Amino acid sequence: MLPARQADAPDRRAAAPGAGERLQRFTWWPAAALALGTLPFITRRVGTPDYWWHTLTGQLIVHGHQLVRSDLYTYTVAGTPWTDHEYGSQVIFYALTRGGGLLAVSVFWALVVFVGFLLVLERIRFAGGAEPVIAGASLILGAAAGFFMWSAAPQMFDFMFIALELLIIERFLAGHLRALWFMPLVMLVWANLHGGFLVGILILAVLFVALAVQWLLTGRGLRERLLLARTALATAGCIVASFITPWGPSLFIYVWRTLFSPEQPTFIAEWQSPDFHDIKLLGLLLMLIVVMVGYIFRRPRL
Numbered sequence: 001m002l003p004a005r006q007a008d009a010p011d012r013r014a015a016a017p018g019a020g021e022r023l024q025r026f027t028w029w030p031a032a033a034l035a036l037g038t039l040p041f042i043t044r045r046v047g048t049p050d051y052w053w054h055t056l057t058g059q060l061i062v063h064g065h066q067l068v069r070s071d072l073y074t075y076t077v078a079g080t081p082w083t084d085h086e087y088g089s090q091v092i093f094y095a096l097t098r099g100g101g102l103l104a105v106s107v108f109w110a111l112v113v114f115v116g117f118l119l120v121l122e123r124i125r126f127a128g129g130a131e132p133v134i135a136g137a138s139l140i141l142g143a144a145a146g147f148f149m150w151s152a153a154p155q156m157f158d159f160m161f162i163a164l165e166l167l168i169i170e171r172f173l174a175g176h177l178r179a180l181w182f183m184p185l186v187m188l189v190w191a192n193l194h195g196g197f198l199v200g201i202l203i204l205a206v207l208f209v210a211l212a213v214q215w216l217l218t219g220r221g222l223r224e225r226l227l228l229a230r231t232a233l234a235t236a237g238c239i240v241a242s243f244i245t246p247w248g249p250s251l252f253i254y255v256w257r258t259l260f261s262p263e264q265p266t267f268i269a270e271w272q273s274p275d276f277h278d279i280k281l282l283g284l285l286l287m288l289i290v291v292m293v294g295y296i297f298r299r300p301r302l
Contacts, residue, residue, distance in 0.1 A: 027132055028125055034136025038117050038143035041283075042150045043110040046102045051093070051152055054086070058094030061087060067246055083247055083254040085195035089154035092193075109152040112160050117143065119163035123170050141290060144283030149270055158196030161186060165200050169207060173227070180230055184237035191242040195255035201242065204235040 053073055060068055067087055071080045084090070096104045117139050124135045143150075150156070164186060171179040183204070190197040208231045215224040243249055258264060264271060276285050 028121075029132075031121055031125070031132035031136035031139075034133065035114075035117055035121055035139050037136070037140040038114060039110065041140075041143035041147050042113040042117075044106065044151050046105050046152045048151050048153060051105070054090045054093045054154070055097050057084065057087070058090035058092070061091055062094055083251060085247070085251060085255060086154045086193070087246070088192040089157065089194055093152075105152050109156050110150075112156045113143075113150055116156075116160035116163040119160070119167050123163070123167045126167070126170055126174070141283070141287050145287035147283050148278070148280040154194040155196055155270075157190065157193045158199065161190045161197070161200060162203070165203060169203075172230075177226070177230060180234040181237075183234050184241040187238040188241040188244055191245050191251065195251070195258065197242055198252065198255045198259065201235065201238055204231065204238060207231055208235060 057068055057072075060072075068084055069082060071077055071082045074080070092108070093105065096108050100107075120142070121135060121139060124130050124138075125132075165183065168179045168182055168186075183200075187197055187200060190200060208228070211224065211228045211231055215221070215228050218224055242251070245251055247254070274281050274284060276282075
């Protein structure tokens, strides 16, 4: 009688060709063409007030050859120590403005969001089971749902990197065990562009807990233990990588306080409850309706 590890191997090999054939049969050109339909929703003119202080801060960093470490813009607390978690994005703002003006800024951030949607599309394709046209149409619906949020802003990097992280996790769980080793490199770049990197670490923490529960409920199998160990190592690597910023571990404290501050939701429009009387939120309302109706006809696979 074969050991458990050897006995399980033929089943995995038998399942792989079916999944490969299913992916090969997919014709994804219609989905890629429909993905272009997101561009009218995500390409926005530069009109947010934040653009100006982001660009000015980037200019001060470039010409001063040092980071801005104290508040320069709030007259009531001028000189207060400031953890500029977006310094990398601000340098990009200044470089784009100097090189191509507002048009370059608008196009760049639209491309960041578009890459995020392409990563979402690739995750749908990899998972299988969806029609290309439906997948492409869902991207357009998603772009319309986020119409009120898309802008020339550093948090657009969060959307792109979260989409990349979820794709990496999808491949990792499907058996591409080396995929998760890319996450520390992703986290290194992400942490130097925007404080939203903490969400990426929280996603890995959720993955670790889910795999731990699975390991306990499935008889503590070898495969589950291997996934759990690699997730723990990748998460630790991401935490170490996120320390490699000018702010070090103190960046965690700043971002945590910002995310869970009771005052911040009062001043940040994106963090407030949606007002569906606003015409810009009709896309979000439509997406919620489509999702709920879809669940009636087909329950999601857990």
